[in-house]
């Protein structure tokens with residue numbers, strides 16, 4: 001939900017957005033690495049259609065960003081790290097010829113603008129891209145933000161299971177679940193140095209039912225299945 005006086009526009013990223021994205025990255029993440037101009041330039045070179053920004057049309061402010069690439073999933077290990085899936089943030093592994101999976105390398109919203117529907121608007125644009133390119137799925141690593149509060153009580157797998165079942169509010173993961181994603185696995189050392197997730201993420205998947213076949217669905221781990229009433 002956006003303030004009625006402002007309208008959020010999601011459009012493709014341009015080089016003029018870079019300085020604002022670099023600032024946004026530092027405002028959102030208290031820990032390195034932050035995005036660099038070299039990485040953002042590379043994203044536009046390899047896959048301009050996959051890069052989005054969200055702009056508050058009333059102030060002209062850049063309030064969100066998402067970065068994606070296409071990968072051939074079988075070239076990767078399900079338990080790989082962000083660095084592996086994104087070629088250390090450069091996206092030079094983007095493979096639109098053989099790849100059938102849109103991979104989310106980033107989504108972030110300005111801290112003071114979170115919980116107003118901007119992340120949802122960005123994800124709607126991402127899903128439209130998947131549909132337009134007729135890709136069967138979108139996958140990403142969702143930070144287990146908030147896990148640090150539970151790390152002395154349970155494993156990241158137990159934490160994820162509880163978030164999926166609605167027993168714990170999982171911050172980022174709750175957002176992704178609300179976007180229609182399902183959890184395939186929990187991976188450690190995905191984002192080393194993240195003090196909130198302690199490096200753990202849930203590997204998540206959204207299926208484009210217009211084109212997906214049964215073979216496109218990732219493994220369904222019973223620990224991470226939602227409970228339907």
Ligand SMILES: CC(C)(COP(=O)(O)OP(=O)(O)OC[C@H]1O[C@@H](n2cnc3c(N)ncnc32)[C@H](O)[C@@H]1OP(=O)(O)O)[C@@H](O)C(=O)NCCC(=O)NCCS
Nearest residue numbers: 107108109114115116117118119120142143171174175178
């Ligand atoms: C994750 C993120 C992009 C979500 O963007 P957003 O604009 O706040 O998301 P939305 O307002 O569209 O949220 C939609 C729904 O997701 C859920 N949600 C979003 N943030 C949540 C949070 N912190 N805790 C619990 N649920 C949350 C809610 O159900 C929300 O709907 P509601 O506000 O009506 O309850 C944003 O919180 C962010 O930038 N986080 C820091 C960076 C990050 O961790 N990115 C993900 C990398 S994997």
